[in-house]
Amino acid sequence: EVQLVQSGAEVKKPGESLKISCKHSGYSFTNYWIGWVRQMPGKGLEWIAIMYPDDSNTKYSPSFQGQVTISADMSIATAYLQWSSLKASDTAIYYCTRATDGLFYFDFWGQGSQVTVSS
Amino acid sequence: QSALTQPASVSGSPGQSITISCTGTSSDIGGYNFVSWYQQHPGKAPKLMIYDVSHRPSGISDRFSGSKSGNTASLTISGLQTEDEADYYCNSFTSTTTYVFGTGTKVTVL
Numbered sequence: 598e599v600q601l602v603q604s605g606a607e608v609k610k611p612g613e614s615l616k617i618s619c620k621h622s623g624y625s626f627t628n629y630w631i632g633w634v635r636q637m638p639g640k641g642l643e644w645i646a647i648m649y650p651d652d653s654n655t656k657y658s659p660s661f662q663g664q665v666t667i668s669a670d671m672s673i674a675t676a677y678l679q680w681s682s683l684k685a686s687d688t689a690i691y692y693c694t695r696a697t698d699g700l701f702y703f704d705f706w707g708q709g710s711q712v713t714v715s716s
Numbered sequence: 717q718s719a720l721t722q723p724a725s726v727s728g729s730p731g732q733s734i735t736i737s738c739t740g741t742s743s744d745i746g747g748y749n750f751v752s753w754y755q756q757h758p759g760k761a762p763k764l765m766i767y768d769v770s771h772r773p774s775g776i777s778d779r780f781s782g783s784k785s786g787n788t789a790s791l792t793i794s795g796l797q798t799e800d801e802a803d804y805y806c807n808s809f810t811s812t813t814t815y816v817f818g819t820g821t822k823v824t825v826l
Contacts (some may be wrong), residue, residue, distance in 0.1 A: 632815075634762075641719070641820035642754070642762065642805050656814050659717050692761055700765035701750035701809045706745055 599623040601693050601707035608713045609683050616679040617710045619693030626674040627651050630696040632703060633667055634677045637689040645691075649698065683714045692695070720745065720806055720818035727824040732795040736821045738806035740786060744816055746787035750809035753782060753791045759803045766791060766802075793823070801825045 601627045614692040619631070645655040650669040658665075669676045676693055691710050694703040720737040728734040738745065745751055751765070751769045754762035764773050766782035769789060777825075779794045793800055806818035 634817075640819045641803075642756075642807075644807070644815045644817055645717075656812075658814055658816075659812075694762075700767075701748070701815075702752035702807070703754075703762075703765060704767075704773065706761040706763070706766050706795070 599705050601641075601695065601705055603691075603693055603707040605708045606711040607716070610716055611685055611714055612682050613714075614679070614681050615683055615712065616677050617691060617712065618698060619707050620675040621674040621676065622629070623696065626669075626671055628698045630670060631667075631676040632694045632696060633665075633676075634690045634694060635661075636692065636709075637686075642692075645678070650676075656715070661706045683712075685714050685716075687712060688714050717810065717812070717814065717816055719815055720808060722804075722806060722818040722821045724819070725822045725824065728793075729826045730796055730798065732796050733792060734796060734823065736791045736806075736823070738789040738791070738808075738818045740789075740808055740816070742786055742820055743811040744787075744808040745784065745789050746786055747811055748809045749784065751782065751784060751789040752807045753780075754805045754807065755802045755820045756805065762805065765780075767781055798825050 600622045602620045635643045635644040645661045646667045648655040666679050693707040753766040756762045769784045770782040779790045804821045
């Protein structure tokens, strides 16, 4: 069974760093793109970035370029989304997802990670 | 890269059909047949409902159908049921090899 299991809720202060994770299981981590999506409180879905772990090819939405970094550790089939300096406006639920290489849709999703940034 | 435009809300009575539009540009919807639709119930993760404009994943009811004309894609839900009440988002691949979501539509079953 394919599963994407994300790390738990985080409460951080502005300026702090953070790295959230998404553990993939039930399938081979290779040949899939991994993506991240943001949902701010009461708002819609926003596409952040996508990465192909096999060659580290990464594409960021212009809105998020330079604001976050995505990465992956193929040895443990885990994807990451990280911030070096959080802002209050980063408060949101973050979802990880996957897309098969050569296909252009997201078929499995993580349960979401709540990130709250508050002083 | 602007979000694709969807109506904020659409409503219908049980058994009726509703259609949600999703308007983009020639750099996204109009340029590729890579439009997908996602359903999101409150507090839940999104769920894939339609891919490649009009294809349904295994397990998705045939009451859901998709289409595209020019820069506008559409999702139609026929035989509306109470469990269809949710938020719906379109998504498209873009000319910059990234993706963009729609603004989202809240479907209410009256």
